[in-house]
Amino acid sequence: MATAMYLEHYLDSLESLPSELQRNFNLMRDLDQRSQELLKQIDNLAEEYLDNVRGMVPERRTDHLESITKLFSKSKEFGDDKVQLAMQTYEMVDKHIRKLDADLARFEADLKDKTSSSSRGHDHDMGKKNKDKEKKRKKKEEFEDEIPKKKKKKGQLLPVEADPPLPPFPSITHPSDVLDMPVDPNEPTYCLCHQVSYGEMIGCDNTDCPIEWFHFACVGLTTKPKGKWYCPRCQEERKKK
Known part of the structure; x- marks a missing residue:
């Protein structure tokens, strides 16, 4: 049951x-x-500039170079956005890996x-059965002493109640050492990743949301959206209704 519970919760977190x-x-x-399209435009403008630079007036040269510079700046912005998306994607996968490590540890x-607990219960049962066995042996000896000698026939054996065989001792499996995760147990956790608060966070507008607060990266946000915002779980619940 415990295995199914952990697995179900982890699969739910992977849904989105x-x-x-x-x-x-797709965005990247x-x-x-x-x-790539901007780089092609830059190559064409650069080639045009080199072919006609001698016949260009100074103002024309300046305008041409400024056009190339603007295209380079725009291309750099696209590259920076692509790097940010790559970092966000990495953090998105990494937080699921950290959640899996935490779930395995728990x-x-x-x-x-x-x-x-099972080992302690087994030891208790073993001790109780040994005590019962000792009591039966003492009662048997007292009973034999009270029987008159003449009523004991030669070679007659008194029936002795056989003790039931003891169950085999259960083998105890020792869990492997878990990762050392120095997290303050008194600090509250949030979000789908069940981690402490850090960076920019957003609150779910569903007043009954069990989690309430989420990290931007975990829910795929880079800026705060306009209007009301609902977390992935609450969005699914609203669709079902």
């Missing part, structure tokens, strides 16, 4: 990841195409607690 990745990759491809800790 494919569409967010596809959107970012579009920016790259625009940048799951293995729960497993270790359950195996320890």
